[in-house]
Amino acid sequence: MxxxxxxxxxxxxxxxxxxxxxxxxxxxxxxxxxxxxxxxxxxxxxxxxxxxxxxxxxxxxxxxxxxxxxxxxxxxxxxxxxMGMIFQEFNLVERLTVLENVLSGTLGSSGTLRSIFRAFKPEDVKRGMALCARVGIIDHIRKRADQLSGGQRQRVGIARALMQRPKIxxxxxxxxxxxxxxxxxxxxxxxxxxxxxxxxxxxxxxxxxxxxxxxxxxxxxxxxxxxxxxxxxxxxxxxxxxxxxxxx
Ligand SMILES: Nc1ncnc2c1ncn2[C@@H]1O[C@H](COP(=O)(O)OP(=O)(O)OP(=O)(O)O)[C@@H](O)[C@H]1O
Ligand SMILES: [Mg+2]
Missing domain, CATH: 3.40.50.300 (P-loop containing nucleotide triphosphate hydrolases)
Structure with missing residues (x-):
């Protein structure tokens, strides 16, 4: 199948x-x-x-x-x-940092409370940073999403999708x-x-x-x-x- x-x-x-x-x-x-x-x-x-x-x-x-x-x-x-989804309009959370946006890709597994307090697991943070490096935005991880160019924003969208370890x-x-x-x-x-x-x-x-x-x-x-x-x-x-x- x-x-x-x-x-x-x-x-x-x-x-x-x-x-x-x-x-x-x-x-x-x-x-x-x-x-x-x-x-x-x-x-x-x-x-x-x-x-x-x-x-x-x-x-x-x-x-x-x-x-x-x-x-x-x-x-x-x-x-x-x-299913990792990547959007035309990027769909980032503007007031969160690049790294926080990428880590939000783990929301499904770490639950809402954890995400509200932004208490991401250390191993997730490490993986999120590695993904930021991979997509070429490691120098921007502490910037807010609304401070990025369009191309950088889409790279964040890609890293966020990969954070989920998607099958597709x-x-x-x-x-x-x-x-x-x-x-x-x-x-x-x-x-x-x-x-x-x-x-x-x-x-x-x-x-x-x-x-x-x-x-x-x-x-x-x-x-x-x-x-x-x-x-x-x-x-x-x-x-x-x-x-x-x-x-x-
Ligand atoms: N939320 C909605 N409410 C009502 N009609 C909608 C909605 N979203 C899309 N449509 C309609 O459904 C049809 C398909 O729209 P869709 O957005 O899936 O097309 P698309 O191929 O993605 O177009 P585009 O290339 O402009 O993004 C269109 O006729 C559109 O007007
Ligand atoms: Mg469309």
């Missing part, structure tokens, strides 16, 4: 907006799968349905044999540790708030971490070139439906063009 198995996920928001119309994706260990689609095609909704930040209306998500869609609140909290990384347009050069550095960093640590990534992008450069497989999403699912090396330009037909 695949590490991640998404079947027939549907989501209509309370506004009546239909975001997903029955999407299937399966992802095996150690691969990078890009979800490619225009704005509004449902990419963020899909990624958020996997860890139930958005509750899907129907369908199932299996991660490493666990049916995520069936879990109660406390079991879900535990299961979410296995769910990455939602990680570079669209960054200029192209910094975006490329962030993509290179995530890509090398994914390969070195053998952590698969599901990453949403709206840029074909990014999808082609960094993924092993591309899933095309259009208007809440999967319209192709091909190895990146063999995906044909017609499929890619179809995604953008909607725009014209």
């Amino acid at each position: 695949a590490l991640l198995e998404i079947s027939q996920i549907r989501k209509t928001y309370a506004t009546g907006e239909v975001a997903l119309r029955g999407v299937d994706i399966s992802l095996n260990g150690e691969e990078v799968v890009a979800v490619l689609g225009l704005s509004g095609s449902g990419k963020s909704t899909l990624l958020r349905c996997i860890n139930r930040l958005v509750e899907p209306d129907s369908g199932t998500v299996m991660l490493d044999g666990v049916n995520i869609t069936k879990l109660n609140k406390s079991a879900l909290r535990k299961a979410r540790r296995n 990384l769910l990455v939602d347009e990680p570079t669209s708030s960054l200029d192209p050069k910094i975006g490329a550095e962030v993509m290179d960093l995530m890509s090398s971490i994914s390969k070195e640590d053998g952590i698969p990534m599901l990453i949403s992008v709206h840029d074909v070139q990014l999808a082609k450069k960094y993924s092993d497989r591309i899933v095309g999403l259009q208007n809440g439906l999967k319209i192709f699912d091909d190895r990146t090396a063999t995906v044909d330009s017609e499929s890619l063009d179809r995604i953008y037909d909607m725009a014209s």
Whole structure:
């Protein structure tokens, strides 16, 4: 069985907006799968349905044999540790330091009280610092998150996700708030971490070139439906063009 198995996920928001119309994706260990689609095609909704930040209306998500869609609140909290999420808007806690933001990746395991008193375990602090060094922000660990540049902020987001020791990384347009050069550095960093640590990534992008450069497989999403699912090396330009037909 695949590490991640998404079947027939549907989501209509309370506004009546239909975001997903029955999407299937399966992802095996150690691969990078890009979800490619225009704005509004449902990419963020899909990624958020996997860890139930958005509750899907129907369908199932299996991660490493666990049916995520069936879990109660406390079991879900535990299961979410296995899914490291990296966001377009970084989602850092602005008034906390870099290191505190990274360490908040252990929240699931150390409980809320511990985090309120910021009494992180010494071994977690050590690991958090090592991760800060790895993603290139060790010189900034005592700065508040709101004092960082966009690229530095996303590096904090990456370190925070890794802090959880995730089985998979769910990455939602990680570079669209960054200029192209910094975006490329962030993509290179995530890509090398994914390969070195053998952590698969599901990453949403709206840029074909990014999808082609960094993924092993591309899933095309259009208007809440999967319209192709091909190895990146063999995906044909017609499929890619179809995604953008909607725009014209
Ligand atoms: N919280 C919400 N309430 C109502 N409708 C929503 C909500 N979030 C998203 N939608 C709608 O669902 C559809 C899919 O949105 P989604 O954000 O998943 O797309 P996306 O592919 O991530 O777009 P983008 O590239 O702009 O981030 C859109 O029509 C959007 O307007
Ligand atoms: Mg989005």
